[in-house]
Amino acid sequence: MVELKQTSPCAGLLPVTLGDVTMSELTPGQMTCLTAFGDPADLSAALERAHGMALPGPNRSSGKQGARCIWFGRGDVLLIGPAPDAALGAHAAVVDLSDAWATVSLKGAGAVDVLARLVPLDLREGHFKRGHTARSQVMHMQASVTRLASDEFMIMVFRSMAGTLVHDMKQAMAAVASRR
């Protein structure tokens, strides 16, 4: 028998605060990639029944903190929080990605300015509202960016790139902090 201890992707690297922006690791629970087979409306209904949220459209998310679903690329959504209900399997490919992504929160008045250094998205509040999400890049890494609040974003990159995420993010945070 063996006892295996868990290590989080950003263990020992976060949190970091520079200026008025704080980056911290999120532990949002189980993350499951759902890819609909057949009519996506069936999956949406199943999702609604099991987890109380509809299937989000492109660049959108549904649900709320604790049980959220974000669009995750063409045909894919990511269910974040609850363990996926077995009923979902009838309408979608269900793939556990709980350990595949490093998930961080970037919070503070300057968060949007920090991301402007790394992410080529129009993050103006009127254009990228709370609940909006996008697959994009953070510096050189492919990433998922979701606005959780006016001053908070959820950023996801491949787990193996957690160190680079923290490196690149800290650099941008320092640059933004130096201007304030």
Next chain:
Amino acid sequence: MRVAGKGVIDRSKAVSFSFDGRRYSGFAGDTVASALLANGVSLMGRSFKYHRPRGVLSAGSEEPNALITTGTGAGQEPNVRATVQEIYEGLVTRSQNAWPSLDFDVMAVNDLAAPFLGAGFYYKTFMWPKRFWEAVYEPVIRKAAGLGALSGQNNPDTYERAYAFCDLLVIGAGPAGLMAALTAARAGADVILADEDSLMGGRLNAESGAVGHQSGAVWAAGIVAQLSAMDNVRLMSRTTVTGAYDGGMYGALERVNQHTGIRGAGAPLEAFWRISARHSILAAGALERPIAFRNNDRPGIMTAGAVRAYLNRWGVAPGKRVAVFGNNDDAHRTARDLAAAGVHVVALIDSRPDAVIEGATFPVFKGAQVCNSGGRKALESITIRTDSGEEALQVDCLAMSGGWNPTVHLTCHMNGRPSWREDIQAFVPTPGSIPDMTVAGACNGVFSTRACLSDGVEAARTALGALGRKAPAEMALPEAEDTPYALSPLWAVAGAGRAWLDFQNDVSVKDIKQAAAENFSSVEHMKRYTTQGMATDQGKNSNVAALAILADATGRGIPQTGTTTFRPPYAPVAIAAMGAGAQGHGFAPERHTTSHKRSVAMGAPMIEAGLWYRPSYFPKAGETTWQQSCDREVGYVRKAVGICDVSTLGKIDIQGPDAARLLDFVYTNMFSTLPVGRVRYGVMLREDGTVMDDGTTARLGAEHFVMTTTTAAAGNVMRHLEFVCQALHPEWEVSCTSVTEQWAQFAVAGPMARALLNGMLDKPIDNESWPFMACGDVQLGGVAGRLFRISFSGEHAYEIAVPSRYGAAAFDALLGRAEQMGGGAYGMEALNVLRIEKGFITHAEIEGRATAFDIGMARMISAKKDCIGKTMAARPGLVDALRPQLVGLKPVEPGGRLTAGAHLFEREAPAIRENSKGHVSSVCYSPELGMMIGLGFFAAGPARHAEVIRLVDHLRKVETEVEICHPVFLDPQGERARG
């Protein structure tokens, strides 16, 4: 010297800085140029080719002469324009291109050799002997001519890249830009107003005229204050928009800390912005052009507008006795402003006999021209030519104006050509040159202040219309100067001697005429032959005059002669700014496995595999070479048990009713027949029939597979599958999801592999429950994992996968147990030896040229089904028996050396290119066999086992006789893996 009561700088704040080792004092708001002029320093640089003494010509970013180096040590910055660099406490600057000093430059002898150094002299003079160009001439010329230099050390400064988005980008914050921004902002548009100056206002800060009841500078400050209070406006001063690109994208360089001493702690020196704008307004103003006359380059001769700027903005009179020379009414203002400020105006010289000059309190010469200047390191006199002859005037400053050129550059960045306007003798932007850009103000050939204010409002109305926004009903326009702009062309004053056009590259009127005489009459040819406009200022002051002279010399009109192409960037941009963040660890993402920390702690050197970092080997005390470590690690696997992190291999979860169909289509061999709980090796081809990748795929359920790819090709394979699913078979119900990062996977290989695993698994396995190529779910201390019985070493081996959060712990646990059993961790070197001994291929073999036939897997292309690449792989040329095919290689003499990359020849054939019959792809020292072995490709190789050929590595000078053999060196029956 400073003029009392003039200027908008803060005279309460003294700032000291140094130039060429001497300390000077200026005020907050000064540029190096204004502060040096205030200190009576007019000599600021030496020219590029002839090392002629030069002073400041302009007051802006177009400056060709006053180039300085700022800073010291590793971060020194060359070719900074003294007219742009603001002074700050402790700023260190120095002159360039002069030795031993700016004041006494021995290279000035070049100026005496000028008759031999005219247009095209490189091409004529250094033709012979041919090899002397690179060896002698070029190094000498490069040393003698030139600009400032970088330090040659790593740049310690931080730079920044950033993105910005807006509805409207207004470029330039002069009267037109300010009104445009205000109008659009009041309509609610998201506005970015970018201006390259530290102080917004453009010419309003440089002129004495009033706007409304205020001075121009005060009015501009008031508008800026209004704008900065609006949430939908972003003001970006010290920001030069450097390029216009497709899709409303603009490049811009912001000098974030160039005007402060703040360095380090992440503070950027400069930021390179990419601004995405739905619409833009170019209000970049105009640049004044000099007049070419003999010796028009002496320190103290500058443009008339620059003299006004130094006087009105910085409170500096650039001379005690100033003359003004122009061909237009605008120049008159300089004389009037100077006289009003109490500066002695020696003469106003207007080349037009019919010029109307009102209220002159100084001598006026109409229909006269300045034809020469005197002095050496500073202007001492000018010679004027009138109808009655030539006359010398004692002056220490000459303000000249040949008219104004609208700053059309950005409108040409997408291959637009400007249009000639005869009335203002200048090029203006051709409408529509840049999609969604409106041009306003002086940039549009509108020169009076009042007209610029109004044009700014109009441009904003146009922009708001395009943005679908309602413009404010009325925008009140203040009263302002509204005099018409009148000039008559004067490009060069006739006469002998050198009259300078391009000050930065030392191009004279003579050079242009010489080019025309030698039939370099196209403007593009003239440019390259003379280097006109090819310096860092891109000929901003001189291009139009140069092509006017070319037009004259070739008997064509100016519009027929045309312009050269303006390209981005508008002003120099440091590469460091464009590549910001990509130095050091920012160069590329570093992908670390969950065992990374432990591996590093064990002293393992890392090698890069794609973006992944993988341990090369794990050194132990007493080992002095990697080979010793590698041999020991190979021994773990062959004799006990070895642990290797193989998480970097691509893992793709494939699900759906059509999953098996997809696999049958992309793999050459059949996967729909694979039973659940089993793994199969597969090869996939590109459309052209060459091998794309190989790997194993496990069937976890009827409609559920996990494919593994090689580390390097994981991304390519994923893209390939996506292409098949989206483009070739969109009707299939199948999903492909990368799970590479989800699972930490470890190879457990060696005769004791099962014993080790059984110490960790909640439920032990045996050969019956888990035979070779079996797979399934397992539990380790309650953690759900997956176990695959596959072998890349030929030994009894498994790969065990756990969710990545348990990866570090699993590696520790596996390693601890392996070490107790006489085994341990093995790295990439050992992995390579193990697979070569077994003849397993990697991308060293399937490098993009090899076919399935070449690697001996032609029979794996199933005859029962179609697959990608099948048809193309059957082309006769790809299945020719004489093609180089995979073989094993071993030296005839046991100590013989094999090298990867060496070529293979018949024993007796000379080792020349034409005789090469193959190459060596992989080699290693096999501890098991006690000699080097290799894999390679040899023509008809499989038919020639046991024959001796010759390996020749011309690069490393290795020649070895080798025997062709079967590529599987160990356990050809595969009994160990099945045991």
